[in-house]
Amino acid sequence: xxxxxxxxxxxxxxxxxxxxxxxxxxxxxxxxxxxxxxxxxxxxxxxxxxxxxxxxxxxxxxxxxxxxxxxxxxxxxxxxxxxxxxxxxxxxxxxxxxxxxxxxxxxxxxxxxxxxxxxxxxxxxxxxxxxxxxxxxxxxxxxxxxxxxxxxxxxxxxxxxxxxxxxxxxxxxxxxxxxxxxxxxxxxxxxxxxxxxxxxxxxxxxxxxxxxxxxxxxxxxxxxxxxxxxxxxxxxxxxxxxxxxxxxxxxxxxxxxxxxxx
Numbered sequence: 001x002x003x004x005x006x007x008x009x010x011x012x013x014x015x016x017x018x019x020x021x022x023x024x025x026x027x028x029x030x031x032x033x034x035x036x037x038x039x040x041x042x043x044x045x046x047x048x049x050x051x052x053x054x055x056x057x058x059x060x061x062x063x064x065x066x067x068x069x070x071x072x073x074x075x076x077x078x079x080x081x082x083x084x085x086x087x088x089x090x091x092x093x094x095x096x097x098x099x100x101x102x103x104x105x106x107x108x109x110x111x112x113x114x115x116x117x118x119x120x121x122x123x124x125x126x127x128x129x130x131x132x133x134x135x136x137x138x139x140x141x142x143x144x145x146x147x148x149x150x151x152x153x154x155x156x157x158x159x160x161x162x163x164x165x166x167x168x169x170x171x172x173x174x175x176x177x178x179x180x181x182x183x184x185x186x187x188x189x190x191x192x193x194x195x196x197x198x199x200x201x202x203x204x205x206x207x208x209x210x211x212x213x214x215x216x217x218x219x220x221x222x223x224x225x226x227x228x229x230x231x232x233x234x235x236x237x238x239x240x241x242x243x244x245x246x247x248x249x250x251x252x253x254x255x256x257x258x259x260x261x262x
Contacts, residue, residue, distance in 0.1 A: 014043025015065075016050055021058040022200045023051045027122075030066025036118040037074035041092035044122075048099035058204040058211070060107040061196065062100065062126055069111045069135070070119030073148075090148070093118060097152075100125040104212045106203050110196055111135045111183065117149055123182070124152035127215065130185040130199070131174050132192055137182060138171040157182055209243060 015026040025047045027034040034040075051057050064070055073093075078086055100107060100122065109122065109129035115137050123129045123137075139162075141148040154162035157180045164170050177183045187195045203211065 013037065013039040014047055016043075016047040018051075018054065018057060021056055021204045023047075023054070023057045023060045025051075025060060025062045027062075027064040027070055030064075030068075032074060032076075033068035033071035033114065034064045034066065034119070035071055035074035035076075036093060036122075037077045038089050038092060040074075041089070041096045044096035045092070045099045048096070048103055051105070052099075052103055057105060058206075058208050059105055059200050060103060061110055061200060062107065062122065063110045064112065064119075066113075068113040068119075069109075069115040070122055071114045072117030072119060072140070093121070097121050097125040101152075104215065105208065106211060106215060108196075108199065108203075110192070112189070112192070117141055120153055120182075121149050124156055128184045129182065130187055130192075130195070131177065131183045132187060132189045133174050134189070135174040135177065135183070136171050137165075137177050138169060139165050140169045142166045143169045153182075156180075209239075213239060 013027075013029055015024075015028045017024050017026075025044065027040060027044075029035060029037070029040060048060075051060050078089070081089065107126040109126040111119075111123060111129055111131040113132075113134055113136070115123050115135060117139055120137055120139055139149040139153060141150075150162070150166065153165070157165075161180060165172065172180070172182065174183065174186055178186045185195070185199075
């Protein structure tokens with residue numbers, strides 16, 4: 001395994017490691033329940049940039065150290081800032097979420113414990129999320145008199161539930177989050193590592209170009225009408241045919257299916 005530390009200001013806030021094509025980004029402020037501060041914003045963006053630049057990375061996992069995934073913004077840090085500094089810090093958070101969301105390969109959030117505010121944003125910026133039964137999700141920004149987490153969450157769970165969570169501070173349990181699609185898999189804690197390893201290996205052994213093109217088609221297609229989305233997929237098909245060894249992939253799939261049917 002190779003591990004890459006971020007610059008000095010970030011090395012404790014975010015860890016980045018790559019092993020056999022699997023990159024792991026770890027929010028690493030467990031004593032603060034991984035509250036998002038400026039160093040973590042910069043570390044997240046740097047880690048995403050490193051993953052994007054590495055042709056060997058097939059899948060990215062985003063995790064939290066300690067008992068919480070991310071318990072929201074670091075309010076202790078914010079109390080020391082003036083308005084301009086708060087705005088600058090918020091912008092760095094947006095840059096970090098965008099960097100995760102823009103990664104060309106699959107990105108999976110692995111959530112244990114609290115995911116509040118910024119934690120929901122980080123999870124929503126990933127392609128999908130798996131969680132343990134102790135996970136919980138809430139967006140208390142409006143209750144605190146501030147604004148945040150108003151975009152990605154609503155696209156995933158719907159406008160009405162997002163407003164319920166934002167206006168009332170309602171917390172979703174892991175089971176509720178699964179029901180509304182905020183997470184896609186609910187996994188017992190004692191088998192989490194096994195499930196994460198299996199999932200990452202499944203994605204990692206798939207042809208990377210096909211994965212990246214499929215992700216692009218889904219992400220862009222959602223924003224387009226039916227005709228535009230179809231044009232996006234046709235373009236991806238042409239790129240795949242011209243740039244990948246697609247025949248080998250089909251042959252391998254056919255062989256595996258035949259073996260399963262035998």
